[in-house]
Amino acid sequence: MSGNECLNDEVCDESGKNAFAVFCKRCNCLILREKQASFVAIQIELPLSEVKTSANNANEQQIDKESLNEHWYVENIYTFENMGFSNTVNDTKYLVCAECEYGPLGLHYIKSNQSYLSLSRVAFRKNEN
Numbered sequence: 001m002s003g004n005e006c007l008n009d010e011v012c013d014e015s016g017k018n019a020f021a022v023f024c025k026r027c028n029c030l031i032l033r034e035k036q037a038s039f040v041a042i043q044i045e046l047p048l049s050e051v052k053t054s055a056n057n058a059n060e061q062q063i064d065k066e067s068l069n070e071h072w073y074v075e076n077i078y079t080f081e082n083m084g085f086s087n088t089v090n091d092t093k094y095l096v097c098a099e100c101e102y103g104p105l106g107l108h109y110i111k112s113n114q115s116y117l118s119l120s121r122v123a124f125r126k127n128e129n
């Protein structure tokens, strides 16, 4: 897959990495330090609403999803400062905030160990000065 140039100058540095640390929108928990992930423009579908880790009666087909096109690609889950995982769907897990379980924030592919964090689901904090 090519075409990974960053379309979003606001959040990428010159090498396409995240220019700013990434935080949970709800509880402000640090998810990823700056320059740890690469911008990728790929389409990933995520449920609109929160996925409960304890849900055992959720019918996947009844969950509304949206297509998100801008993600941080994280090669290894140990790159995350804090990250939780929600329910497993096929070979993927949803990423949720480790502190408050807000999410899904993105997708984790179990077999490849790759994660995609959706830009629109997380917050950024720009350094002062």
Ligand SMILES: [Zn+2]
Residues within 6 Å of the ligand: 024, 025, 026, 027, 028, 029, 097, 098, 099, 100, 101, 102
């Ligand atoms: Zn949180």
